Amino acid sequence: MARNQHAVIWTRLSGEPEKMGDLLLSADQASFTYREDYISSGQAGFCLLGDASIWGADTVVYPVSERIAVFPRMLSLIPGANPRNLQRRHYLDLLKARLGKEPPRGQETEWQLLLMGGHGGIGHIDIFPDDISAEQWYRSRASLNDDPGAAKRSGKRSQLWRMLKREVLDENLDFDPQQIEQVLGPTPSVGGMISKLLVSVTPTGKTPVFYAPGVSNKKSVVLKVEPPEYKGMLDLEALCLDIHEESGFEVPWHKRLDDEDLHFLAVERFDRSAEGLPVPMESLFSVIATGDHKFRETGDMFLEELGGKLDRLSQVANLAPDTNEQLYRRILMALLTGNGDLHLDNVSLLGGLADCRLSPIYDPAPMRAWPRHDLVSAIPYNPEGYADRGAIFVEFGSSFGLSDRQTQECIHDALAATSSYAERVDALDRVPGRQRQQLIEIVRQERLLLEKYVTSQ
Ligand SMILES: Nc1ncnc2c1ncn2[C@@H]1O[C@H](COP(=O)(O)OP(=O)(O)OP(=O)(O)O)[C@@H](O)[C@H]1O
Ligand SMILES: [Mg+2]
Helix, strand or coil: CCCCEEEEEEECCCCCCEEEEEEEECCCEEEEEECHHHHHHCCCCCCHHHCHHHHCCCCEEEECCCCCCCCHHHHHHCCCCCCCCHHHHHHHHHHHHHHCCCCCCCHHHHHHHHHHHCCCCCCCCEEECCHHHHHHHHHHHHHHHHCHHHHCCCCHHHHHHHHHHHHHHCCCCCCCHHHHHHHHCCCCCCCCCCCEEEEEECCCCCCCCEECCCCCCCEEEEEEECCHHHCCHHHHHHHHHHHHHHCCCCCCCEEEEEECCEEEEEEECCCECCCCCECCEEEHHHHHHHHCCCCCCHHHCCHHHHHHHHHHHHHHCCECCCHHHHHHHHHHHHHHHCCCCCCCCCCEEECCCCCEEECCCCCCCCHHHCHHHCCCCCCCCCCCCCCCHHHHHHHHHHHCCCCHHHHHHHHHHHHHHCCCHHHHHHCCCCCCHHHHHHHHHHHHHHHHHHHCCCCCC
């Protein structure tokens, strides 16, 4: 990208939209400078390690690379490069209409995608090309709230359905991207592999009715759309959410929904307060990458280093004291449910530096049911010197600073929480038999390995 790019960051943290500061992107560096008023307001910064209580009036800088081309916190505001990503396709269509030609691949287009979809997404920061666009956008959001029927009316729902069917099910249907924009106003980017939308739903009823995100008296949800090549995935994900919930983890309200050939999982957003205000949310990936400029992808760190990273974070952040233990418990649950996809974007922190805690559980889908995702852990670990996997996962307890007794307690609880898991997987009719059998066999083996190291309590 030849020229420096400029954008602005705003937030609604206080209830009223206000500007946080200015964002600049050059070929080798991203930089952000807070407005003085924002610094003195004492509110959370744009990311944990870029907080104004650390940087003050100094410009926050990050050396960009091809892999991380903006501040790490902003990656989740750019639609994923997955060919089926709804937002990416939708914004590229809009961009194409604006440019009158196919948008070129590369950093320039990624930046445009950030400006188009980087507001109203997960967390508390909203990115715009300039202040006037920000003001206009907040005004149009407020008017959506005055007219909550908008999303349902006049065939626009069918436009949304056409879009979903074309993009997710590959059906050959045309739709008008401008109309989708009017319905969902526009649909903000959400990270992750599978197609999803941020919408509001009424919690009752089997057939989904969607409204624009943030409409009052409705539940704001992340709506995941099941890809046809992963039939039954959302049933498995819902089961794993239930199992976590039953054993005391914090789990958002969720509901499986079906409409003709489309299958959904609606999960209530926990990055919004009961009053609908945004709550800061940042993935561990983003926190670690912001602090360590050599860290560019999940594989750049070993699982056994994670506890130490959180200890270091707690030197600057007021991190809930049981964070390490809770994370270890999540890792054990992932092992025993066949979720090899617990990567560093699937764990997030909620709140600012002053009150930082693990977010509720999300995305616990047991992806090991599908042969090409049959990986024990997306975060690598070093197996050298251990007798087997059971021994490694027991040892992780101490890497999270837990005593042997605490580690044993966590293992006990995880085994108890998942004791009927295989039966419950087997009862899910929509999941193909092959996937059920593979998953059941995987979790049987993982249990056996871990049980070898359980001491009686
Ligand atoms: N209930 C929720 N509240 C707030 N944010 C959420 C919620 N669920 C998911 N998210 C955010 O949306 C992102 C994508 O969701 P999720 O991880 O469920 O999708 P995915 O496509 O299955 O991801 P992956 O690529 O890891 O398979 C998450 O990384 C998180 O930032
Ligand atoms: Mg995910």
